[in-house]
Amino acid sequence: MTAVDDRPVPDVVEFFENLEVPEGYRAELLRGDIVMVAGPDLVHNRIVQDVQDQIPRRAWDRLQTQDIAIRGESSEPQPDLVVLERGAGPAQGRLLPAEIITLVVEVVSKTSVDRDYGEKRSIYAAGEVPAYLIIDPMAGQCMLLTEPTGKGEAADYQVERTTKFGLRVQVDLLGVELDTTEFPTLPGITRHRRP
Template sequence: MTAVDERGMTRFFEEFEPPEGVRVELLRGEIVMMAGPDLVHNMIVEDVLDQIPRKQWARLQTQDVDIVDEASEPVPDLVVLKRDATPEAGRLLPSELITLVVEVVSKTSVVRDYLVKRSIYAAGKVPAYLIIDPVMGHCVLFTLPVGEGDAADYTAQLKLGFGDRLPLDMLGIGLDTSGFGTFPGVRPHRFP
C-alpha cells in the first residue's frame, strides 16, 4: 500500500462507524474489526488495573493511540502513562506520552498482538509493551524499542509464566499474575 493510500485510509477511518458491539483498529492502513472480548480477557485487564497505583499512573482502557508516521491507530486493552502527562481531551493519545501498553491475547488476535502491534508500538517508541497470553498461560514484556516503520522492534524481552511475579520496573511494581485465567481447549501457538 502506498503512503497516499495509507493517509486516505486514515481519513476514512476517522469517519468510519462500526456496527454496535464491534471494536475497530487501524493497523498499518488496514481496518481490523473484532468482537467484544471474552470474560477471561476482561478479568485479566481488571486484575492488572487493580495493581497499578492510580495516584501515580493514568490507566486507560481501550484508548485510541496515535503512532507518529504510521497509518495506525491501535486500541490497546490498557494504556498506562504518568498521571500528570495525561491530556485533558482528545480521541487520540500520542504514543510518546505512554509508559506501557498492555494487550491481552484473544483466540483470534495472536498474530496481530505478537507481530503487527509489537512492530507498531516499537515504531511509536512506546517504552514497554506487555502481552498477557491466556492461550499459553504466560506474559511477555518487550522493552527498548528501536527502528522505524515495519522494521521497528523491541530489543529486550522477558517471558514469565502465569503465577510468577512480573517486574514492571517502569511502573515501580511487580505484577502478580497468579490470578490470571486461561482459555480452556484452545490450540497452542508458537509465539513469542
C-alpha cells in the same frame, strides 16, 4: 476496453475516523488496514481489570481501550490498557500520542495472536512506547518487551522477558510487580504458533 475507477481514493485515516462500527465490535487502524474485532470475553476483561488494579492510580493513568496515535505510521491501535504518568495526557480528544505512554498491554485472543505478537509489537516499537506487555491466557504467560528501536516495519524491542502465570512480572518503568496468580486461562484451545 478495461473500465477504470477514477474516483479519488479516500484518505484511510479520514475514512477510519468516520467509520461507524457496529455495536459489539471495535475497530483499529493498523498500518493502513482497518481491523474490526468482536468485543472481548470475560477472561480477557478479568485480566485487564486485575492488571489495572495493581498499578497505583495515584501515580499512573490506566486507560482501557484508548486509541493512540503513532507518529510516522498509518496506525491508530487501541490497546487493551494504556498506562501513562498521571495527568500527562491531554484533557480531551480521541487520540493519545504514543510518545507520552509508558506501557501498553494487550491480552491475546484466538483471533489476535498474530497481531499482538507480530504487527502490534512492531507498531508500538516504531512509536517508541517504552514497554509492551503481552498477556497470553492460552499459553499461560506474559511477555514484557522493552527498549524499542528502529523505524516502520523493521522496528522491534531489544529486550524480551517471558514469565509464566503464577509468577510475578517486574515492570521497572512503573515500579510495580504484577501478580499473575489469579490470571485466568483459556483451557481447551489449541496452542497457537507464537512463543
